[in-house]
Amino acid sequence: MALFPTYVKREMVPAKGEGNVLIDEQGKRYLDFTSGLGVCNLGHCHPRVTAALTEQASCLWHVSNLFPIPIQQRVAERLTQATGMGAAFFCNSGAEANEAAIKLVRKAAQEKRGITNPEILTFKGSFHGRTLATLTATGQEKVKTGFSPLPAGFVTIAPEMEAVREATHEQTAAVMLELVQGEGGVCPIDPTFLQELVLFCHERGLLLVVDEIQTGMGRTGTLFAAQQYGLHPDVMTVAKGLGNGLPVGAMLARAELKEHFGVGSHGTTFGGNPLVMAAANAVLEELEQESLLGQVREMGEYLCSLLQERIGEHPAVTQIRGMGLMIGIQLLQEAGPIITSCEKEGLLVLPAGPNVIRLLPPLLVTKEEVKVAVTTLAHVLTRQMSTPQVG
Incomplete structure (x- = not known):
């Protein structure tokens, strides 16, 4: 083997x-x-996605993000219009989308609030990926075993407002959460806790990052689970169902955060290439049907x-x-x-x-x-x- x-x-x-x-x-x-x-999410070999891939594969697979990619712009517009966000960054996976979100909120915290060592609060039972940063953000010890030293900047707490208040200080930059913890046991968030958390983040100037990698793309009955809670996060990450089998992820953020991800601040070789964007565009066209x-x-x-x-x-x-x-x-x-x-x-x-x-x-x-x-x-x-x- x-x-x-x-x-x-x-x-x-x-x-x-x-x-x-x-x-x-x-x-x-x-x-x-x-x-x-x-x-x-649309099943195996869905006809619309298959047709879009076949057409795109016959003309252009990859050019890199040094060139304009019109279909990438179309997918970004679809996602930002659906979520009320201001910008999208495409990558190859959910973990990469969360990495991009982590980088964005850290940079915004330093440039906007003058925070020198920004911390992100995450919750026990969560799962955000297996890169060093995202496994550290994950609230499950089993994924961290054997990978020390882990990067600083994350504090994992119980999903309770008392714990949030106790953990928040002048270096706290953001809160990162799933609305349904998938790997953590399929546990929906408590609506009362979420409502209180949103108000607290607003009062303290904390950015709210919602990981919709498993809950997004129609899985919970709306395009994104946040829509069922009337939630408008500062940053949202999506992947999994976005490509229906093609490797793609996206980090979406409010328009006012766009300035913190300027030229040279982040990048990807394969992310958002024409082939995966053709699949994502076809998926979104299908999911736009109420x-x-x-x-x-x-x-x-x-x-x-x-x-x-x-x-x-x-x-x-x-x-x-x-x-x-x-x-x-x-x-x-x-x-x-x-x-x-x-x-x-x-x-x-x-x-x-x-x-x-x-x-x-x-x-x-x-x-x-x-x-x-x-x-x-x-x-x-x-x-x-x-x-x-x-x-």
């Missing part, structure tokens, strides 16, 4: 994708409720209600939570064996920590596919976890 063993590989080897289904080398079909870790986002909300409600009906009273299940088509099922013991059994039954699901099953179906999932998934999950739970053991 010529690869570093950084992942525990599954047995199933995908050979082809068709919409909401993956097909392995033997031709077995699997209902995909992972969406490639929340990336293929009927699609309405379907996400409808299917999300249906999935949650069916889960509650079929497994909500199961002795192994303690909670079913989430937003839209981003659902977490909290268990009394490890989720791994259940996930493996679901795969053998033709259903692909994800973990979100050791005791949570995470469901991230494509946004175009049908009612029949939801029924199949819940039936499979209920069958596996009944068979394997009828006598739960505390993990």
Whole structure:
């Protein structure tokens, strides 16, 4: 094996994708409720995205950001108009988008407020990436083990206003958070806490950075989860579903922050090249249809209600939570064996920590596919976890 063993590989080897289904080398079909870790929001090989990629691939793949890229400008306009932001920076991943956000708020804090050692507050249970800066920002110790010394400038606290007030001082520059902690267990933020936090940031002059890498691009039933909270952050990061499988990320910021990211302040070789922008543009064209986002909300409600009906009273299940088509099922013991059994039954699901099953179906999932998934999950739970053991 010529690869570093950084992942525990599954047995199933995908050979082809068709919409909401993956097909392995033997031709077995699997209902995909992972969406490639929340990336293929429109399913596999979506016709509009495929057509846009095919057309773009035949004329121009890459030129670098030293040249104007018209389709990049179009995608930036679509994103800024949808969010009320003033500018976009394109990169290759969610971690890179968060790196750009970190750099921007640090630079703004130094140039605007005279802060010499800016700190960013983050929250326990969060996940912001695996670069040195973003894993330090992440509120989970497991991703930090073995990588010391970690960079300074981050303080991770409990998602409580008392903790925020205690941690804030003259060097505090920003607060960074997810509206639904994905890797942290699919945990939606408390609306009351968020409301108080927004007011506090405004009063103290702190920038608010919202990580929408997993919640964005329609996953929660609106283009971005912030829209459901009436939230207008200073900085927003997106990735995953933006390219539907093409590597792309974006950092969006308010217009007044644009001056802090001038010529030479940041850069990327591949970010925002014509090929990935063609995919992103096609994705946004599809997601601009209100009927699609309405379907996400409808299917999300249906999935949650069916889960509650079929497994909500199961002795192994303690909670079913989430937003839209981003659902977490909290268990009394490890989720791994259940996930493996679901795969053998033709259903692909994800973990979100050791005791949570995470469901991230494509946004175009049908009612029949939801029924199949819940039936499979209920069958596996009944068979394997009828006598739960505390993990």
